Amino acid sequence: MRRRGLSLAEQLLDTLEEKGYRSTSPRRAVANAIASQERHFTAEELRERLPEVGRATVYRSLKLLVESGELCRVLLEDGDLHYQLSHRGHHHHLLCVECGVSEDLLGCDIEDLLRQVSSAHEFQLSGHWLEVYGRCRSCLSIETVTA
Amino acid sequence: MRRRGLSLAEQLLDTLEEKGYRSTSPRRAVANAIASQERHFTAEELRERLPEVGRATVYRSLKLLVESGELCRVLLEDGDLHYQLSHRGHHHHLLCVECGVSEDLLGCDIEDLLRQVSSAHEFQLSGHWLEVYGRCRSCLSIETVTA
């Protein structure tokens, strides 16, 4: 989904500009910080990495990026809300409760199933939120070794 | 699921007692307030209905009731967290974004599907969170009438 020739950070800014938002230096700093983040992160973690950017601006930028589909929210099992680069388009997460890694779940049949279930309840489906928790392959193999 | 001969409020207290928690007058007040609540509610709404009970106690009671399976958390589309009487056992909600009504979704095939998807990712499933948003039958019919 990444546009050719654009770094991740540039792509984030690009998306905002397409929506009419200005490219400012605080926003560039936020975009760079997010682009260099490998995993899902909290707003506060991001803010700590950006001491020169105001708190409100960090939160505002996160909100814009979520609204424009570049970021998605990830709800951890303990209720913590994290943010993560979204690979555009609707998807779900397989979250490892051991190491926290998240794998995207694309093209599964959940939407179909929900459509069926909804219509059985005479319910007009408009959206859904799904998070899946468990243990990832690599945590499972470590467990086996140490056991 | 309701035990014979017990009111809803009594059942809530009963569950807590079974787990070794004492039956106290603040907890009775909380149980009564929850039992008389028809819909999902926020912690703060509950607290407002219980001015004589301390804030911390209201939150503590909610936590105990969620842990013991009597209440479940409901995540609204706007991110608001509500509480709702759970009919014991794992289930999901169909939430109407129009009127807020919630219908329980029991015995659907989502678990099976998730098991399949997880094993395809060599992921050991341990739990999941699903909320479904849309418009309920009665909101749809009102729309049709006024349109």
Add this chain to the structure above:
DNA sequence: GTTATAATTGATACAGAGTATCATTAAGTT
């Protein structure tokens, strides 16, 4: 029924995540 003891309470303070306000600053436009 007292007494002992351990859980519970509630006042208070604190924390985390985010929003509102608003004077100042900086982008983009002409």
Add this chain to the structure above:
DNA sequence: AACTTAATGATACTCTGTATCAATTATAAC
């Protein structure tokens, strides 16, 4: 370069909880 408007950031505030801890109360033991 000037202008217009968006964006910023300091600050204060909200909302949903949790931690602390001395005072209270439920339950069990006598």
